Amino acid sequence: MLSQKMKDALNQQVLMEAQSSQAYLAMGSWAEIQPGLKGVTQFFFRHSDEERMHMLKLIHYINERGGFAVVPALEQPALTFVSLKKAFEILFEHEVKVSNSINDLVDMALSEKDYATHNFLQWYVNEQIEEERLARDCNDKLELIGEDKSGLYLFDRDIMTMNGGGKSGF
Numbered sequence: 001m002l003s004q005k006m007k008d009a010l011n012q013q014v015l016m017e018a019q020s021s022q023a024y025l026a027m028g029s030w031a032e033i034q035p036g037l038k039g040v041t042q043f044f045f046r047h048s049d050e051e052r053m054h055m056l057k058l059i060h061y062i063n064e065r066g067g068f069a070v071v072p073a074l075e076q077p078a079l080t081f082v083s084l085k086k087a088f089e090i091l092f093e094h095e096v097k098v099s100n101s102i103n104d105l106v107d108m109a110l111s112e113k114d115y116a117t118h119n120f121l122q123w124y125v126n127e128q129i130e131e132e133r134l135a136r137d138c139n140d141k142l143e144l145i146g147e148d149k150s151g152l153y154l155f156d157r158d159i160m161t162m163n164g165g166g167k168s169g170f
């Protein structure tokens with residue numbers, strides 16, 4: 001059984017994953033109308049799907065452990081971005097926040113001696129290592145590319161293989 005405190009905290013994480021999915025969906029929609037960003041578009045849409053899967057995993061876990069997973073209302077995410085670099089900076093900062101939130105949940109699980117939830121959360125701990133790494137790589141590459149159009153062309157091409165390259169698939 002989950003404690004009430006843990007149920008609430010896991011439901012908050014459901015909200016966070018849903019917001020992530022929504023934020024990356026908006027990035028995908030923005031990228032889709034920019035010229036020449038096919039790879040990046042695919043990357044954002046796929047990432048949005050991944051976040052939905054993270055949310056679903058939590059929903060099933062909460063319900064299986066005697067709680068009730070609440071499907072949350074969502075805020076409208078940022079819809080436009082001054083540059084691709086800015087979008088990836090936001091994505092990276094967001095992933096760091098998600099990692100911190102997962103770490104707080106792990107702390108709570110340990111302090112409540114809820115080892116089942118602790119065990120369940122390890123998947124998210126590993127996932128966040130991968131997601132932060134990929135987001136950091138993208139930011140580093142975009143920093144190097146700067147305003148270079150041919151660099152951006154290659155970035156857009158390469159990101160298609162980065163999608164499937166990580167453990168998470170991003």
Ligand code: OFO
Nearest residue numbers: 020051054098131
């Ligand atoms: Fe769910 O990992 Fe990104 O946010």
